[in-house]
Amino acid sequence: MKPVISILLNLLLVGSLIAQQGLKADYYNGTNFNQKVATRTEPNIDKSWNDIPPVPGLDPHDCSIRWTGRLTAPETGTYTFSAKVDDGIRVWVGGVMVIDNWQLNDDGRFTGKVIMRKGTPYDLKVEYFNALIEGEVRLLWTLPNVQSPVVVESKYFNEKPKPSPQQAPAKAEAKKILHPLPSPTQNPKNNQPPSTQNQRPSNNQPPTVEPWS
Numbered sequence: 001m002k003p004v005i006s007i008l009l010n011l012l013l014v015g016s017l018i019a020q021q022g023l024k025a026d027y028y029n030g031t032n033f034n035q036k037v038a039t040r041t042e043p044n045i046d047k048s049w050n051d052i053p054p055v056p057g058l059d060p061h062d063c064s065i066r067w068t069g070r071l072t073a074p075e076t077g078t079y080t081f082s083a084k085v086d087d088g089i090r091v092w093v094g095g096v097m098v099i100d101n102w103q104l105n106d107d108g109r110f111t112g113k114v115i116m117r118k119g120t121p122y123d124l125k126v127e128y129f130n131a132l133i134e135g136e137v138r139l140l141w142t143l144p145n146v147q148s149p150v151v152v153e154s155k156y157f158n159e160k161p162k163p164s165p166q167q168a169p170a171k172a173e174a175k176k177i178l179h180p181l182p183s184p185t186q187n188p189k190n191n192q193p194p195s196t197q198n199q200r201p202s203n204n205q206p207p208t209v210e211p212w213s
């Protein structure tokens with residue numbers, strides 16, 4: 001009977017995951033998550049706008065968005081996350097910050113590398129703000145042994161379930177195996193006024209990680 005029970009449990013799990021696919025997106029007016037306007041589930045992070053906001057009631061030129069959920073890698077290896085933004089963005093994978101560029105950007109592009117294990121659900125958090133004129137935020141990744149970055153698809157995202165004791169080990173494991181080194185953008189002196197041109201990604205070396213074993 002055990003194999004049958006296992007198959008049934010797996011089917012229930014798959015059904016549950018399909019139902020929750022996507023990320024939770026919280027929209028705020030103000031660049032520092034000041035006033036919540038809307039919450040909804042989104043399939044990916046891939047949008048741009050000018051005068052028409054992505055959700056009704058949002059100030060398109062003075063807003064912030066926070067996406068949260070879980071990300072499951074299709075295979076084990078090194079993943080390069082890429083963010084294309086106007087203006088600022090911060091990205092955490094497995095509780096570790098992999099992209100940190102919380103400043104004004106005009107079509108900024110930033111990357112960070114992490115090693116992920118197949119099948120492990122990693123907590124994902126992406127914070128974004130737009131303070132001037134047009135807004136853009138796209139989250140891409142380059143899979144192991146692949147050349148080109150692509151937008152992370154909804155099938156790899158799941159909304160984060162409410163915390164329970166059973167989910168704690170996965171989070172702890174993610175923190176244990178992800179060890180990015182400090183990047184230039186994580187310098188504590190980064191409290192200077194926002195600059196639109198001087199800190200572009202061409203000289204923004206991505207954080208590297210120590211391999212887990």
Ligand SMILES: [Ca+2]
Nearest residue numbers: 086132133134
């Ligand atoms: Ca802008």
